[in-house]
Amino acid sequence: MDLATHYGTGPPEHDRLARTPHGRLEYLRTRALLRRFLPGRARVLDAGGGTGVHAAWLAADGHAVHLVDVVPDHVAQAAALPGVTAEVGDARRLGSPDSCFDVVLLLGPLYHLVEGAERARALGEARRVLRPGGVLAAAGISRYLSLLETAAAGTLTSDRAEPVRQVIETGAYDGHVGFVPTHWHTAAELRDEVAAAGFAEVDVYGVEGPAWAALDAAGVERFDGLVEGALRAAEIGERDPRLVDVSAHLLAVARLAR
Numbered sequence: 148m149d150l151a152t153h154y155g156t157g158p159p160e161h162d163r164l165a166r167t168p169h170g171r172l173e174y175l176r177t178r179a180l181l182r183r184f185l186p187g188r189a190r191v192l193d194a195g196g197g198t199g200v201h202a203a204w205l206a207a208d209g210h211a212v213h214l215v216d217v218v219p220d221h222v223a224q225a226a227a228l229p230g231v232t233a234e235v236g237d238a239r240r241l242g243s244p245d246s247c248f249d250v251v252l253l254l255g256p257l258y259h260l261v262e263g264a265e266r267a268r269a270l271g272e273a274r275r276v277l278r279p280g281g282v283l284a285a286a287g288i289s290r291y292l293s294l295l296e297t298a299a300a301g302t303l304t305s306d307r308a309e310p311v312r313q314v315i316e317t318g319a320y321d322g323h324v325g326f327v328p329t330h331w332h333t334a335a336e337l338r339d340e341v342a343a344a345g346f347a348e349v350d351v352y353g354v355e356g357p358a359w360a361a362l363d364a365a366g367v368e369r370f371d372g373l374v375e376g377a378l379r380a381a382e383i384g385e386r387d388p389r390l391v392d393v394s395a396h397l398l399a400v401a402r403l404a405r
């Protein structure tokens with residue numbers, strides 16, 4: 148299924164990060180991590196930026212944000228945001244000139260690109276359009292997402308065990324807990340892919356931390372009472388190599404050498 152059909156027929160993308168406890172945690176933690184690493188008033192390329200959920204606050208923070216996405220309806224929604232420019236395009240073939248951004252975000256393309264060579268192309272393009280010293284932030288989905296989600300929800304049935312094992316083993320996700328077939332990463336694999344594309348100082352952070360599945364199990368109505376501790380737990384474990392892969396999403400942050 149092509150991405151325009153997937154995103155056009157599934158649950159609406161614009162409120163994906165508001166509907167569920169883990170979505171809300173993903174939003175809050177991604178924003179906190181990006182705010183920590185972004186330089187002030189940067190030229191930001193949000194490649195695979197969707198409807199602009201992060202572009203919106205980045206522009207409000209004073210950054211100049213350009214969003215590129217393959218789904219025309221996402222681009223139309225993003226283009227309507229104040230301070231955001233947007234165009235239909237592919238992270239593997241960016242239309243921008245060399246070295247013209249201070250920051251490139253890849254918060255989507257790396258899991259949608261199931262072939263390693265295609266992910267390398269997207270990372271190579273991010274490198275090309277970044278200025279020397281610029282910052283890359285690239286998201287992956289953890290290979291342990293479906294194990295943790297189904298175990299916490301009581302839906303790890305015997306027929307699910309094999310696909311859950313498979314994605315942990317290979318990274319090839321077949322759609323067994325919803326969402327299109329995608330590539331899921333380990334933190335070490337994401338770090339290696341970003342480093343192989345020529346980036347320096349690569350760190351991989353766990354985004355949601357260890358409590359996301361417990362918050363989902365508690366339900367959205369208990370989110371406000373539980374979020375503070377969950378955010379603190381995520382920060383404590385964010386770079387612990389024994390804990391980082393339990394987040395639903397991983398965020399690689401790297402710099403292009405000067």
Ligand SMILES: C[S@@+](CC[C@H](N)C(=O)[O-])C[C@H]1O[C@@H](n2cnc3c(N)ncnc32)[C@H](O)[C@@H]1O
Nearest residue numbers: 195196197216217218236237238254255256259
């Ligand atoms: C789950 S959404 C994430 C949107 C947003 N970045 C966020 O973090 O909420 C993934 C987005 O990546 C886009 N995408 C996937 N592959 C892409 C590619 N090769 N080039 C540009 N956009 C891509 C999809 O169309 C979709 O809008």
